[in-house]
Amino acid sequence: MSNSSKPVILIGAGMAGLACATWLHRAGRPVLVLEATDAVGGRVRTDLTPDGFRLDRGFQVLLTNYPEARRIFDYGALRLKAFRSGAVIRLADGQETTLQNPLQRPLAAFSALTSPIGTLTDKLRILSLVRHVLKHTPEELLARPATDTITFLQHYGWSEQMINSFFKPFFGGVFLDRELTTASNFFEFVFQQFVTGEAAVPALGMQQLPEQLAARLPAGTVRLNTSVAGLVDGTQVRLTSGEVLNGAAVVLATDGLAALRLLAGRSGNADDLASAQAASFSTAARITTCTYFATQGGHSPGRNDKLLRLNAAPGALAHNVAFPADVSGAYAPAGRALVSVSTHGERGLSETEITAGVHEELVTWFGPAARQWEHLRSYRIPAALPVYLAGQPAQQPLKLTDTLYRCGDWAAYPSLNAALATGREVAEAIIKA
Numbered sequence: 169m170s171n172s173s174k175p176v177i178l179i180g181a182g183m184a185g186l187a188c189a190t191w192l193h194r195a196g197r198p199v200l201v202l203e204a205t206d207a208v209g210g211r212v213r214t215d216l217t218p219d220g221f222r223l224d225r226g227f228q229v230l231l232t233n234y235p236e237a238r239r240i241f242d243y244g245a246l247r248l249k250a251f252r253s254g255a256v257i258r259l260a261d262g263q264e265t266t267l268q269n270p271l272q273r274p275l276a277a278f279s280a281l282t283s284p285i286g287t288l289t290d291k292l293r294i295l296s297l298v299r300h301v302l303k304h305t306p307e308e309l310l311a312r313p314a315t316d317t318i319t320f321l322q323h324y325g326w327s328e329q330m331i332n333s334f335f336k337p338f339f340g341g342v343f344l345d346r347e348l349t350t351a352s353n354f355f356e357f358v359f360q361q362f363v364t365g366e367a368a369v370p371a372l373g374m375q376q377l378p379e380q381l382a383a384r385l386p387a388g389t390v391r392l393n394t395s396v397a398g399l400v401d402g403t404q405v406r407l408t409s410g411e412v413l414n415g416a417a418v419v420l421a422t423d424g425l426a427a428l429r430l431l432a433g434r435s436g437n438a439d440d441l442a443s444a445q446a447a448s449f450s451t452a453a454r455i456t457t458c459t460y461f462a463t464q465g466g467h468s469p470g471r472n473d474k475l476l477r478l479n480a481a482p483g484a485l486a487h488n489v490a491f492p493a494d495v496s497g498a499y500a501p502a503g504r505a506l507v508s509v510s511t512h513g514e515r516g517l518s519e520t521e522i523t524a525g526v527h528e529e530l531v532t533w534f535g536p537a538a539r540q541w542e543h544l545r546s547y548r549i550p551a552a553l554p555v556y557l558a559g560q561p562a563q564q565p566l567k568l569t570d571t572l573y574r575c576g577d578w579a580a581y582p583s584l585n586a587a588l589a590t591g592r593e594v595a596e597a598i599i600k601a
């Protein structure tokens with residue numbers, strides 16, 4: 169078998185692995201995708217409950233202007249449903265304020281009579297940041313020198329009140345990092361994406377994204393329930409079943425920790441480039457817990473306004489609340505509404521304690537009817553996003569040896585866009601090699 173007639177072996181059918189497989193297949197290269205679990209998607213999965221609720225494994229949205237998403241997805245076939253731009257913010261004193269289009273029409277949003285958030289200077293600074301990000305391409309923003317986001321916001325001159333009531337709840341939810349220690353170049357990129365696009369979900373749940381990519385590959389390309397136990401050499405992998413597969417090249421499209429384990433177990437290559445780079449891989453990750461409830465009646469506590477609820481109260485467990493069925497009716501059976509609550513970070517509480525604590529907060533927030541809401545399921549995701557700090561390159565080397573590559577958000581920055589982009593770039597490197 170010549171090298172280009174052997175398949176490129178991809179380990180992992182998350183967004184990065186599927187993007188890489190898509191571009192390789194389009195270029196006529198045979199591919200084989202090995203996925204340890206029972207479905208494609210990695211961190212982008214949706215469970216359908218027996219009662220007909222669609223539960224994304226963690227609250228997650230696609231920002232529709234992501235350059236890589238626009239390149240690869242058929243948005244029409246996904247039937248994307250967008251949240252309204254903005255949020256209802258619950259302030260520390262329990263008052264609620266609604267911001268519509270705060271990044272797209274900052275003066276109107278923050279100047280609304282009901283908005284106690286931000287001084288006039290704060291609002292003008294948002295306008296100035298909007299102008300700044302619109303002058304740059306996404307790639308330019310990601311390449312900018314960075315500090316941590318909180319320092320960036322303070323240096324930009326926003327008031328503490330604006331930071332605590334708007335930036336921390338909003339971007340802390342995006343980064344799963346309430347303290348905003350995430351690098352500011354990534355903040356600028358995400359800010360631009362919110363200014364220029366929408367936050368959306370496919371009508372039938374987030375897993376439709378990976379399913380769309382997998383459906384374009386020839387039958388048999390993706391092998392589910394197939395876990396790779398080790399890398400034998402640059403072109404061979406050994407499955408947990410003991411089977412050894414030989415490819416033209418191997419792509420690590422796993423999460424960072426799994427990649428590190430596979431590289432660390434590589435036989436006889438202790439000093440090579442891959443091992444050296446493995447030592448510098450960061451596997452630190454952001455944690456989140458998503459708790460789902462169902463209301464007893466069809467009336468949505470979100471009043472069908474399609475706005476995200478953000479909690480600015482310090483110490484709260486319910487950081488963001490969303491009502492996905494207000495955005496796409498297919499998320500809940502007729503006559504019920506779905507409530508998705510995200511709690512970010514490690515709180516030192518058991519899942520039962522988080523569920524109980526969140527439920528109590530929802531009663532205070534949405535009134536006594538919330539006591540009757542049925543707890544459906546909780547998802548604790550210990551490695552939801554790789555930690556991305558100032559000083560980390562927005563793209564690390566993807567080629568580890570002549571025949572071994574890596575892709576995924578952990579090789580760049582914590583976003584679907586990074587997973588898709590690194591997947592494409594690895595495909596291009598293999599095609600060129």
Ligand SMILES: Cc1cc2nc3c(=O)[nH]c(=O)nc-3n(C[C@H](O)[C@H](O)[C@H](O)COP(=O)(O)OP(=O)(O)OC[C@H]3O[C@@H](n4cnc5c(N)ncnc54)[C@H](O)[C@@H]3O)c2cc1C
Nearest residue numbers: 180182183184204210211226229396422426576577583584
């Ligand atoms: C709760 C949550 C919210 C998020 N919100 C957003 C958001 O709003 N917007 C956004 O842009 N991004 C968001 N993200 C991030 C986004 O989901 C990820 O960046 C992206 O899905 C990462 O894809 P990946 O392919 O790099 O990795 P993964 O999705 O982790 O895929 C890796 C795959 O490798 C498989 N694998 C691992 N080890 C092996 C092995 N030994 N053999 C075979 N297969 C293996 C795994 O099973 C998995 O399928 C969120 C993530 C989470 C969890």
